[in-house]
Amino acid sequence: MTHNDDLILIFYFLFSVASFIIFKVKHFNKFFFYYALLVVSFLIVHHLCVSTSATLNKYIGTIIKVLTFLLVITIIGKKRLLIIYPQTMFVLCSFNLIFYLDHVYFFSISQPLSSLFSQLTTWSLNMYYENYVFYVKPVYSVTFDKVQTNFIKNSGIFGEGGLYQYFVCIALTINLFFNKKSIFDYYNLIFIISIITTYSTVAYINLFFIIIAKTYDPEKRILFFLMSPLILGGAYIFFNLPTIYNKLFNINSMDFIISTQRRMLDTFLDLKIIQDQPLLGIGLDNIEIYKSYVNQYSAGGESSSNGLLNYIAGVGIIGAFISLYPFVMFGIKSKKKFMLMLCNIFSGLSQGIIMTPVFFLSMSLLYTKKARS
Numbered sequence: 308m309t310h311n312d313d314l315i316l317i318f319y320f321l322f323s324v325a326s327f328i329i330f331k332v333k334h335f336n337k338f339f340f341y342y343a344l345l346v347v348s349f350l351i352v353h354h355l356c357v358s359t360s361a362t363l364n365k366y367i368g369t370i371i372k373v374l375t376f377l378l379v380i381t382i383i384g385k386k387r388l389l390i391i392y393p394q395t396m397f398v399l400c401s402f403n404l405i406f407y408l409d410h411v412y413f414f415s416i417s418q419p420l421s422s423l424f425s426q427l428t429t430w431s432l433n434m435y436y437e438n439y440v441f442y443v444k445p446v447y448s449v450t451f452d453k454v455q456t457n458f459i460k461n462s463g464i465f466g467e468g469g470l471y472q473y474f475v476c477i478a479l480t481i482n483l484f485f486n487k488k489s490i491f492d493y494y495n496l497i498f499i500i501s502i503i504t505t506y507s508t509v510a511y512i513n514l515f516f517i518i519i520a521k522t523y524d525p526e527k528r529i530l531f532f533l534m535s536p537l538i539l540g541g542a543y544i545f546f547n548l549p550t551i552y553n554k555l556f557n558i559n560s561m562d563f564i565i566s567t568q569r570r571m572l573d574t575f576l577d578l579k580i581i582q583d584q585p586l587l588g589i590g591l592d593n594i595e596i597y598k599s600y601v602n603q604y605s606a607g608g609e610s611s612s613n614g615l616l617n618y619i620a621g622v623g624i625i626g627a628f629i630s631l632y633p634f635v636m637f638g639i640k641s642k643k644k645f646m647l648m649l650c651n652i653f654s655g656l657s658q659g660i661i662m663t664p665v666f667f668l669s670m671s672l673l674y675t676k677k678a679r680s
Contacts (some may be wrong), residue, residue, distance in 0.1 A: 320374065347370050353587065359590070388668060389672070396475060400498060407504060411461075421444075443464060445459070445462065445466065460504070472654070476654070479498040480643075481669075482495055490518065511551065513654065515545075520645075522534075576604065578616065580597075581624075590621060
């Protein structure tokens, strides 16, 4: 994430408010309204009871995300969301691939664009980027005093391939299972190429299950059986890719230490916090208490990379139940709902996507209005 995150969130929220005022609302849904009211009320009470003034910004930001989701789903509705989201991601991914290929495989002819405006210089906690709006290129790591230039992962617009893949995988899932498009639809081909260029482990896991679910037909098990050598061969190649192999199996590699080991330690700390404070947690973004656990167990970093468990550690089981249960109470028996849930779970365990507007919007597709008897 970047230094502009708060400004972007506020702009997005104000844009949603303006759209709500200007356009005629046709998709008001009591379920989403009461859900947002319940979550916002809980967050206010939770902050007053558990957290300190230092965490106020995090609570305000989370409340704004909930309200933004409510405004967007009220303005466009679920049916239009199924059309607009893949279209938006197709445009983003297409331009992103142009810039990515230019900088990784060609001559960086678009480089002058990053110096046009000062706001296109982007940084995270320890990384500086050249920002091309649709693509950010890492240029300097404060931690390692360099950036590996001979192998660059596609970080999308976030500076983190694992986060970018979530948005693309959601678009691919919607287009394949909700809109029932072919894998060879040009939208989906762009999505798949974009996911592959992230070199993210969770991206490949998501993509593997998405493709298997799309191609598997219970009535054609013999064909699936005949294809199994191809699937196993693909899995072998996948696990032997340098990035994936280093992340999962080479414990001495920097990829394993930065990615896998860090996530294991983050998960351990989150579970310890949940064990110690199961009901209400320690508060959202309570850095002081989190650092005390880091020091106590000599593990973890500035914050957790496990978005799901870190959220539960922040608001407790009660808060997680209030925030997440309403989206799954209608069941996930259909393939499309199951795949959407699976993508959110895998990504949520490795990225801070929980309680973001896109997370809410994707999970809203699980909601099914009960038929009146």
